[in-house]
Amino acid sequence: MKAITTFLLALLLCVLLPGxxxxxxxxxxFTNYGVSTSEAESGNxxxxxxxxxxxxxxxxxxxxxxxxxxxxxxxxCPDSVVTQFNNNKQYITHFPSVLNQIGSLGGWSQGPSxxxxxxxxxxxxxxxxxxxxxxxxxxxSGAEVTCSMAGLVFSPPFNLxxxxxxxxxxxxxxxxxxxxxxxxxxxxxxxxLAYCNPATSPPDWNPLTYNAVAIYPPSSRFYIDxxxxxxxxxxxGAPWFCTxxxxxxxxxxxxxxxxxxxxxx
Amino acid sequence: MWAVKGTFLGxxxxxxxxxxxxxxxxxxxxxxxxxxxxxxxxxxxxxxSLVTIYNxxxxxxxxxxxxxxxxxxxxxxxxxxxVFWVVLAVIDLVPAGMLSxxxxxxxxxxxxxxxxxAAK
Numbered sequence: 303m304k305a306i307t308t309f310l311l312a313l314l315l316c317v318l319l320p321g322x323x324x325x326x327x328x329x330x331x332f333t334n335y336g337v338s339t340s341e342a343e344s345g346n347x348x349x350x351x352x353x354x355x356x357x358x359x360x361x362x363x364x365x366x367x368x369x370x371x372x373x374x375x376x377x378x379c380p381d382s383v384v385t386q387f388n389n390n391k392q393y394i395t396h397f398p399s400v401l402n403q404i405g406s407l408g409g410w411s412q413g414p415s416x417x418x419x420x421x422x423x424x425x426x427x428x429x430x431x432x433x434x435x436x437x438x439x440x441x442x443s444g445a446e447v448t449c450s451m452a453g454l455v456f457s458p459p460f461n462l463x464x465x466x467x468x469x470x471x472x473x474x475x476x477x478x479x480x481x482x483x484x485x486x487x488x489x490x491x492x493x494x495l496a497y498c499n500p501a502t503s504p505p506d507w508n509p510l511t512y513n514a515v516a517i518y519p520p521s522s523r524f525y526i527d528x529x530x531x532x533x534x535x536x537x538x539g540a541p542w543f544c545t546x547x548x549x550x551x552x553x554x555x556x557x558x559x560x561x562x563x564x565x566x567x
Numbered sequence: 568m569w570a571v572k573g574t575f576l577g578x579x580x581x582x583x584x585x586x587x588x589x590x591x592x593x594x595x596x597x598x599x600x601x602x603x604x605x606x607x608x609x610x611x612x613x614x615x616s617l618v619t620i621y622n623x624x625x626x627x628x629x630x631x632x633x634x635x636x637x638x639x640x641x642x643x644x645x646x647x648x649x650v651f652w653v654v655l656a657v658i659d660l661v662p663a664g665m666l667s668x669x670x671x672x673x674x675x676x677x678x679x680x681x682x683x684x685a686a687k
Binding site for chain 2: 344472484485486489491507509511541547549
């Protein structure tokens with residue numbers, strides 16, 4: 303099968319090269335590929351008592367998927383060449399490559415080849431290993447698709463993103479910012495303020511509201527420890543964009559101190 | 568066989584519905600799945616269980632989705648295209664990923680709650 307494919311590709315090249323020399327026969331490639339990067343956290347973000355050592359893994363997934371259509375430019379190109387191309391283009395293959403890097407970990411990896419006009423999807427997942435909450439890592443992601451005939455057909459600019467698992471301690475002000483009903487339960491949105499030490503203020507993830515069902519009084523949810531997955535463009539000073547945080551509230555009687563929150567301006 | 572297909576279809580309807588419901592609920596209270604400064608918020612993990620696994624409507628919706636899935640599979644004329652099942656499985660990856668992340672966080676938060684109780 304491989305020999306037949308190689309022969310047909312060689313034949314195709316022989317047919318196309320004279321046309322290319324005249325500048326009349328050119329392969330047109332229309333790509334519909336896309337690359338996306340997503341981050342998730344796993345591991346043990348609360349490995350001790352409140353304010354204790356916080357660690358978790360960051361898992362980065364990069365996927366390139368889509369398809370392409372290829373055709374021979376028919377204007378000025380002999381019909382025999384166009385026909386030959388159309389009869390043999392199913393033997394043309396595309397090779398996806400994905401760049402998935404956290405700091406110096408990971409790199410490029412090449413996926414399996416697939417027929418040029420078929421839908422394909424290639425994904426890599428990279429685990430950072432245990433990170434301390436507050437530790438910043440640089441995520442470099444990207445993708446390329448190379449065609450066996452036309453060379454590089456998809457090469458978007460690299461997404462230079464920074465990701466982190468942000469930890470923030472807040473205190474409940476006792477001020478009800480809003481009430482709403484969700485799934486038949488009355489919820490209160492309490493206004494909260496970050497409760498971080500001066501060196502780590504303002505925190506990267508700075509939730510303004512803490513949503514809890516109305517049966518819990520604010521004094522029983524006074525100290526609020528929370529985590530969220532955050533990402534930003536890898537430029538110093540750029541704002542962090544975070545998922546809604548999952549939080550746990552502690553009673554006011556615990557008298558918890560200001561925490562070392564995640565702070566990477 | 569139709570029972571297996573119907574159950575899978577029902578679970579998919581429920582999973583996608585729950586994910587969409589969550590995103591719409593976030594939007595209705597002024598939040599978003601990814602939010603920048605000024606729109607970030609936190610959710611009490613114990614409150615989430617009250618509106619899901621301890622909520623009768625949650626399980627009623629689950630049962631209804633299973634029934635709808637079974638009804639569709641039973642009454643569907645001819646065969647389902649294999650492409651349909653592949654697309655459905657791919658779509659299911661989104662709520663499955665969100666659920667996985669949530670369950671990991673819940674398990675860690677339980678440890679934190681235990682540590683806090685011990686500190687008292």
